[in-house]
Amino acid sequence: MNFFIFVFLAVYLQLEPKIKMAIILISFLFGLAVPIIYFVIMRSKGKIDDNDAQVKEQRTSPYLFGIFLTIIAILLSVYLVNNRIITFAWIAYLICSVILVIVNKFWKISAHAMGTAIPLGIILFYSNLLSLTLVIILILVGWSRIKLKMHNLNQVLAGSFLGVIVPVLLFALFR
Numbered sequence: 001m002n003f004f005i006f007v008f009l010a011v012y013l014q015l016e017p018k019i020k021m022a023i024i025l026i027s028f029l030f031g032l033a034v035p036i037i038y039f040v041i042m043r044s045k046g047k048i049d050d051n052d053a054q055v056k057e058q059r060t061s062p063y064l065f066g067i068f069l070t071i072i073a074i075l076l077s078v079y080l081v082n083n084r085i086i087t088f089a090w091i092a093y094l095i096c097s098v099i100l101v102i103v104n105k106f107w108k109i110s111a112h113a114m115g116t117a118i119p120l121g122i123i124l125f126y127s128n129l130l131s132l133t134l135v136i137i138l139i140l141v142g143w144s145r146i147k148l149k150m151h152n153l154n155q156v157l158a159g160s161f162l163g164v165i166v167p168v169l170l171f172a173l174f175r
Contacts (some may be wrong), residue, residue, distance in 0.1 A: 002031035002093065005119035009086060012126055022080045030073040031093075038065050052150055056104060063101045063111075070094045088174060089122055092167035099162060110151045110159030116141045117163025124164075125171050 006027035010020040039062055042048045053059045074090045077083070096114055103109045120134040142156040151159075 001116050001119045003027050005089060005122055006031065006086070008119075008123070008126075008130070009089060013083065013085060015081075015083065019081055019083070023077070023083075023086055026073050026076050026080070030069040030076075034069055035062070035066055038062065052148075054150070056108065059104055059111075060101065063097060063104065067094065067097045067101070070097060084175070085171075088170050089167065092118055092122065092170050095166050095170075096162055099166075103158075108151065108155050109162070110142070110145050110156045112145055113138065113142050113151075113156045113159035114163035117160045118167055121164040121167030122171065124168060125175070 003024075006023050010023040015023070039048065042061065043051070047061065048058045049055055053062065070090060070093050074087060074094065077086050077090055081087075096118055100109060100111055100114065116134070116138045120131060120138060123130050123134055138160060142160060145151040145156055146153060
């Protein structure tokens with residue numbers, strides 16, 4: 001969903017082609033490709049037991065690495081893109097990720113629901129139709145996490161709430 005939201009914003013904001021490409025490339029590398037490669041490497045080394053990282057302690061490393069990548073993405077976006085909306089979108093991911101690491105020490109929150117809800121919180125400011133589509137996707141993601149017995153309803157709701165409220169507050173306060 002990270003990559004999707006930045007592609008949407010790159011197109012929606014009607015920026016110069018080279019700026020659009022920078023947004024898309026930064027998002028692809030730091031929000032999709034590198035995190036997946038890192039996770040696959042951690043799985044192959046036995047540092048993470050399963051694809052859902054069910055062991056709480058095994059989730060911390062990918063979360064922290066994601067925070068590191070998000071900080072790099074913020075810095076690159078500020079330098080190469082220089083667009084407040086793009087920067088705030090990355091900051092929303094950063095704030096949610098930091099909260100996720102803290103909550104993960106005590107409780108299991110749905111990172112999948114949160115990762116789906118962050119784009120929803122951003123898109124609410126730009127497209128009603130796309131917002132509705134993301135609500136449906138969020139419901140399906142939440143349902144699947146419960147059905148797969150990876151989370152209970154409260155964990156999915158907490159991830160969803162956090163994912164929506166952080167970007168909404170950021171964009172409402174600083175837009």
